[in-house]
Amino acid sequence: NAGVTQTPKFQVLKTGQSMTLQCAQDMNHEYMSWYRQDPGMGLRLIHYSVGAGITDQGEVPNGYNVSRSTTEDFPLRLLSAAPSQTSVYFCASRGQEHTGELFFGEGSRLTVL
Amino acid sequence: QQPVQSPQAVILREGEDAVINCSSSKALYSVHWYRQKHGEAPVFLMILLKGGEQKGHDKISASFNEKKQQSSLYLTASQLSYSGTYFCGTELGHGSSNTGKLIFGQGTTLQVKP
Numbered sequence: 201n202a203g204v205t206q207t208p209k210f211q212v213l214k215t216g217q218s219m220t221l222q223c224a225q226d227m228n229h230e231y232m233s234w235y236r237q238d239p240g241m242g243l244r245l246i247h248y249s250v251g252a253g254i255t256d257q258g259e260v261p262n263g264y265n266v267s268r269s270t271t272e273d274f275p276l277r278l279l280s281a282a283p284s285q286t287s288v289y290f291c292a293s294r295g296q297e298h299t300g301e302l303f304f305g306e307g308s309r310l311t312v313l
Numbered sequence: 314q315q316p317v318q319s320p321q322a323v324i325l326r327e328g329e330d331a332v333i334n335c336s337s338s339k340a341l342y343s344v345h346w347y348r349q350k351h352g353e354a355p356v357f358l359m360i361l362l363k364g365g366e367q368k369g370h371d372k373i374s375a376s377f378n379e380k381k382q383q384s385s386l387y388l389t390a391s392q393l394s395y396s397g398t399y400f401c402g403t404e405l406g407h408g409s410s411n412t413g414k415l416i417f418g419q420g421t422t423l424q425v426k427p
Contacts, residue, residue: 242400245414259314
């Protein structure tokens, strides 16, 4: 099993550009989430989903959109990138009726110039 | 809503013990603990559900005091491999079930020296 797969691993954007970070899991987990990690700030929850068709906001949702059309995929969209969105992004999933451990992807490093 | 971890950083010699604390201002459904090495994704250590349980594997254990909304991670006889950043993640309850919103603390950096 591949687990949680994120693409791309690295991306450089210019201010105002849009892009989508892809996340896919092959563990049939209903729960998926996106975090961003900045130095000294820990992991901050952007959006999460408890199943296909259901999404909810986390701590820092502004500037990001998500959708969950399938159980496997949970893409994160930046519609108009800003330098403040320079960060490392982690996608994670969990099973066991949402009470199990989080399985993280390897991360995507995004730089917005 | 973000849990508060203490201390922010710890430096140990091999074989020494450490305690990392995590506290929340809200009633918790569960507490997670993860360790992250530099440049890598966080890795799961353990989860504690409300009920005041204590868990452990090898020389790493944790406790969860539901009434105080606090959890502590205990690392005994530390090894070089324990170095990294430790995060607690807290999840609020909704009635008898969880909300699904797992929020992490700012992290505690642990460095173990020979």
